[in-house]
Amino acid sequence: MKPWPALLLLPLLFSSVHAADIRFVTWRDTQGFLDRLIAEFEAQNPDLKILRDVGPHSSTEFHDLLAQKFKNRDRAMDVFFMDVIWPAEFASAGWALPLDRFFPRDAQKQFLPAAIRANTYGGAIYGVPLFIDAGLLYYRKDLLQKYHFPAPRTWPELVEQAKTIVAGEKDAGLTGFSGQFKQYEGLVCDMMEYILSNNGALWDEARLSGALRSAAAEEAVRFVRDRIIGEISHRGVLAYQEPESLALFSEGRAVFHRNWPYAWAEANDGSKSKIAGRVGMTPLPAFSGGASAAALGGWQLGISRYSRQPELAWRFVEFMTRAETQKRVALWTGRGMAREAVYRDAEVLEKYPQFRTQLEISTRAVPRPSTPVYVPLSNIMQRYFSAAISARDSDIDRLARHADREMDRVLDLLRPRAAR
């Protein structure tokens, strides 16, 4: 028998199962919540099927993949994950669909204001926040208690405590601090927390000019090079992203650790961590005269401008970000959610008491400045910070002036036409 007639029937077979595919570009989810949610969504919406396109884990590579799809006007992408720093760029390039008709102001009010601000560009909203992250300081509760130290409020205090504890413990494997100092986006978050808590800034948003050569910013960078890296860290941190730095802390080899909220559950999981139950969490320290500054991170869902079916895509986005879903994801994963109500939910608080502190810190978290040219600016800053803190004798002032000049050139592009 010829195979032809049977082949012609194939499309019919599929079309009877569902009416439309929603293509969802996501990163690989190691916690398994996406699988569960997608299965539930498809059960409730038999006419829709979610086709997952799994991109790279690194935010930078994920960005490049999305940019490539947008540049090619790829119609095979409806919904995508968006890092907190991308909405301005995607909105300005005309890649992300404005969602105001689906996601009006009063619906937005139920999310943390910082997350909504990060998704707003030129008065319109371009993403629905899913996760909210803020930089936190983790510490070894047992060790601080042993030496009668309160949680440090200033960076120099943290360095002194770490030195005393490391000297007192006489454990060759123990270091004072573990953070993210590799040349990548995470470095900008970590360094921004030092600079802002010394009353500095990454750049002057009003005057559109670089601000890294200000005394406050240079002093903070010098502090990281000479004291955080030079005195209390293992030099390996210069090549660490989140997972490696958390592994060091979980192995009991660092007194202090800077990370996002997800680290709480990981460090307290006895099957992955040697220090479960001995972990404390507190706002990041500041310099004297400055205030603690936590970098805002997190992930949003956006809809592509080139999607043929934004209404159907919205049904999925709405499901993924509705209150009930957010609560369940919080219970499954312990991640910081974008809806404020999750942090007051009795069930969530019973399982994750740290959500109280987390809400306070996330509410005050500072976003990286929102601009369509964030990626080129970030690349300049990553190079500068990495060069400045990696070599013990780096000429910080010269490097900062150079970085500022390069940032000025990029920021110059944002000036209105007439002024240029």
Add this chain to the structure above:
Amino acid sequence: MNRADRAAVWFALPSLFLVALFSIYPICDSVRLSFYRMILMLPWLGEKFVGLENYADLVIDPVALVSLGVTLLFVGVSAALEVSIGAGMALLLNESFRGRGFVRAAVLVPWAIPTVVSSQMWRYIFNDRYGLFNFLLFGRDTSRYLAPLAEPWLARAAIIFADMWKTSSFAALIILAGLQTIPDELYEAAEVDGASAWQKLRRITLPLVKPALLLALLFRTIDAFKIFDLVFVMTQGGPADATNVLQFYGYKKVFAEGMIGYGSAISVGVFLISLALALLYIKLIGARVLEPGAAR
């Protein structure tokens, strides 16, 4: 033009058309774009003709200069290693031994695997936690495991090694073809005269295989200049720009930063350097290989 020549033109037309469509047009378009300032994320800036501004920026861009240095290092080391190893392989494969056909086919396997796939394999091998590289060096002593792709010089070495693994056999193939054009009578005559194996290699094989060696070097140099996929998969240009080769830098400018004009200027720069290299080699190899009937 006689009739045979005219027929030849017709036969060459389809391939000329394809070359024009897939090589000449994109190159011309890159050159055109490199004279504009075009930024994807700032569509209101429009397309502004800026003349040579992108090139003026490029020659003083410290990142591009470091990147050029990294690329030249990669090209120099990898092309030299690949042609030397390829020559060794070709000499071996030119001898007659049992199973030669099988071995000749087998050495081409690395060349046949797509680079993205083999890059991924090398990335696993050099992983700092479960990589074979660390296991071979340190066994189960995981506390001594290195992170080769996080150390500037180790990362460069890893990429050169991965490239060598893949393309040495390609160089071997070209050199082997050269070896096979050397008539056996020359060796027989040398043996009659009592020449040693070393003398035969120095006086007969090397001079006669020189055009093939240069050709292999030409292909490897130009190909090495265009390195992208190994870096893309294995290091993404890191750590701290240590493997940020020009092609990858250009890709990042266009796709990550949306700077179409500036990224195109980088590509055109790479193109001009490869073109200059190709012309230089053609001059070196001379008429011998490229003109018909002159191969011997």
